[in-house]
Amino acid sequence: MDFEERIFELAKRVRVHRDKLDNEQMTKNTLVMPFIQALGYDVFNPAEVVPEFSAPIGEYKDARVDYAILADGKPILLIECKTLGTELEFKHCNQLQIYFHGTDARIGILTDGNRYRFYSDLEAPNVMDTKPYMEFCLDDMEEALIPELRRLAKGRFDCDACVDKANELKYNREFKQVIARQMEEPDEDFVRFFIAQVYEGKITQNVRERFTPVLKAAMEQFLTDRINERLKNAMTQQKPEAQPKAAEETPDEQDHRIVTTEEEINGYNIVKAIMSKVVDPERVYIRDQQSYCGVILDNKNNRPICRLHFNAASVKYIETFDAEKKGTKHKIEKLSDIYKYEDVLRATAGYYEKA
Numbered sequence: 442m443d444f445e446e447r448i449f450e451l452a453k454r455v456r457v458h459r460d461k462l463d464n465e466q467m468t469k470n471t472l473v474m475p476f477i478q479a480l481g482y483d484v485f486n487p488a489e490v491v492p493e494f495s496a497p498i499g500e501y502k503d504a505r506v507d508y509a510i511l512a513d514g515k516p517i518l519l520i521e522c523k524t525l526g527t528e529l530e531f532k533h534c535n536q537l538q539i540y541f542h543g544t545d546a547r548i549g550i551l552t553d554g555n556r557y558r559f560y561s562d563l564e565a566p567n568v569m570d571t572k573p574y575m576e577f578c579l580d581d582m583e584e585a586l587i588p589e590l591r592r593l594a595k596g597r598f599d600c601d602a603c604v605d606k607a608n609e610l611k612y613n614r615e616f617k618q619v620i621a622r623q624m625e626e627p628d629e630d631f632v633r634f635f636i637a638q639v640y641e642g643k644i645t646q647n648v649r650e651r652f653t654p655v656l657k658a659a660m661e662q663f664l665t666d667r668i669n670e671r672l673k674n675a676m677t678q679q680k681p682e683a684q685p686k687a688a689e690e691t692p693d694e695q696d697h698r699i700v701t702t703e704e705e706i707n708g709y710n711i712v713k714a715i716m717s718k719v720v721d722p723e724r725v726y727i728r729d730q731q732s733y734c735g736v737i738l739d740n741k742n743n744r745p746i747c748r749l750h751f752n753a754a755s756v757k758y759i760e761t762f763d764a765e766k767k768g769t770k771h772k773i774e775k776l777s778d779i780y781k782y783e784d785v786l787r788a789t790a791g792y793y794e795k796a
Contacts, residue, residue: 444591447479449791452579453764455525455555462525462554469507472554473522476579481595482510494519494540506536509546516546517598527553531571534560541569547604548593555579561607574611580763584784624660632656668777701727705734708749708759708776712736715783716746720790733760744793747786761785764792 454472462468474484484490494509494516510518521537523529529551537549541562549560549569558573577586589610592603623631629649636644636652709727713736716725720738725746728735734751738744748760750770758770761782771782 444479444594445587446791446795448579448582448587448590449788449795451476451479452582452788453792455580456763456765459525459555465522465524468525468554469522472525472579473508473520473552476552476554476557477508477510477520480510480590480593488514491516504536504539506540509540509544512598516540516544517548517600518593519544519546519549521549521551523551523553525554529553529556529558534569538569542567547600548607559607561604561611563604563608563611570611572611572615574607574614576614582784582788584787624657624664627653627656665775665777668780699729699731701729701734702751704751704776705729705749708751708779709734709736711776711779712747712749712786715780715786716790719787738790738793746789747782762789 451472454475458471462471477484477490482490489511491509491511492507493505494507495505506519507522508520509516510520519537519540521534523533527533534549534551537551537560540546541549541560547561551558551560551573556578557576559575560569560573562568562570563574564570575586575589577583577590589606591597592599592606632649632653633644635656636648640648640652642648706727713722713725716722724739726737726740728737728742732750732752734749735742736746736749738746743766745762745766745768747762748768750758750760757773759773759779759782760768760770762768773779773781
C-alpha cells in the first residue's frame with residue numbers, strides 16, 4: 442500500500458469510527474497512532490515514538506506533549522491530541538509552545554484525529570507561530586497537500602527542507618484567504634488600486650461605489666474564463682466525441698420523459714475533466730434519470746461518482762459520495778462551483794479502486 446492509499450484508509454477510519462470516539466484516549470488509539478504509522482514511524486518503538494513526552498525545560502518540569510517522534514534521540518515532530526470533534530484553537534497549543542522553545546523540534550502538530558494543524562517557527566526562531574502553515578481534514582483531504590504531508594515521513598524527513606516549504610505553504614495559504622475575501626467583498630484600497638489602472642479621473646467615493654460591482658463582476662468572469670479554458674484544454678486531450686458516452690440501458694430502463702439538458706452535459710464534462718487526473722476519462726459515463734443526472738465509473742450504477750440535481754429551476758446541487766456510498770448534497774450557484782469539490786470527486790474513484 443503506497444502513501445496516498447494509507448491516507449485514504451485513514452480517512453475511511455474517521456468515517457467509520459466517528460460516532461464512537463468520545464474521549465482523547467480513544468481518538469489517539471483509533472486515529473492518531475495509525476496516522477503516525479502511516480508516516481512510517483513505529484509507534485511501539487520508544488526510540489522512535491515517545492507518548493507523553495517530557496523533558497526538563499526550566500519551570501515546566503511536569504509539562505508533557507502527547508507524542509514526540511525522535512531521530513537520533515532528539516525530537517523532530519511534536520504532536521498534541523484532542524478528542525475527535527474538538528474545535529481546535531491556538532490555546533490548545535500550550536504544550537507544543539513549551540517544547541518548541543526547549544527542544545530542537547521545529548514542527549508541531551495539533552490534531553483531533555481528523556483535522557490536522559501544522560505549526561513551525563517561521564516568524565521567530567524557537568517560538569511557535571500562532572498560525573498554522575498547513576491544515577487539512579482527513580475526510581476531506583486536499584490532494585495537493587498529500588506530497589507535503591509525505592515530507593514528514595520516515596526516511597524522507599529533512600527539517601530544513603520542511604521548514605522552507607512550510608514558509609511557502611503558510612503564505613500561499615494566507616494569500617488565497619486574502620484573495621477569497623477580496624473577491625467576496627473587496628475593500629477600499631483593493632478597489633482603488635484597480636480603478637487607478639483604468640480610470641484617469643479623481644477617485645471619489647461615488648466613483649468607488651460605481652466601479653466596485655463592475656470589478657466584482659470582472660473578477661468573477663475572469664475566474665470563469667480560466668475554468669473554461671482549463672476545461673477546454675482537458676477535453677482536447679481526450680478522444681473527441683460528438684456526445685458524451687452514455688451508459689448502456691435496457692429497453693425497460695429507457696424513459697422518453699428524460700431529457701439530458703445542455704447544462705447537465707456541461708456539468709458532466711466538467712466532472713469528466715476533473716476525473717481525468719486519476720482515471721482514464723473513457724471510464725466515466727453519464728446516466729440521466731428523471732430526478733437527477735448521474736455520473737458513474739465503469740458503466741456501473743454501483744460506482745457513482747456524483748449526481749447532478751439540476752432539474753429544479755431555482756436551485757442546483759451536486760451530490761458527492763463517501764467510502765460508504767453515502768451521498769451529500771452541495772448547493773452550487775453556477776457550474777464552475779463543481780471545481781470546489783474536485784478533491785472529493787477524485788477520492789471517490791480511489792474507494793472503488795481499492796474495493
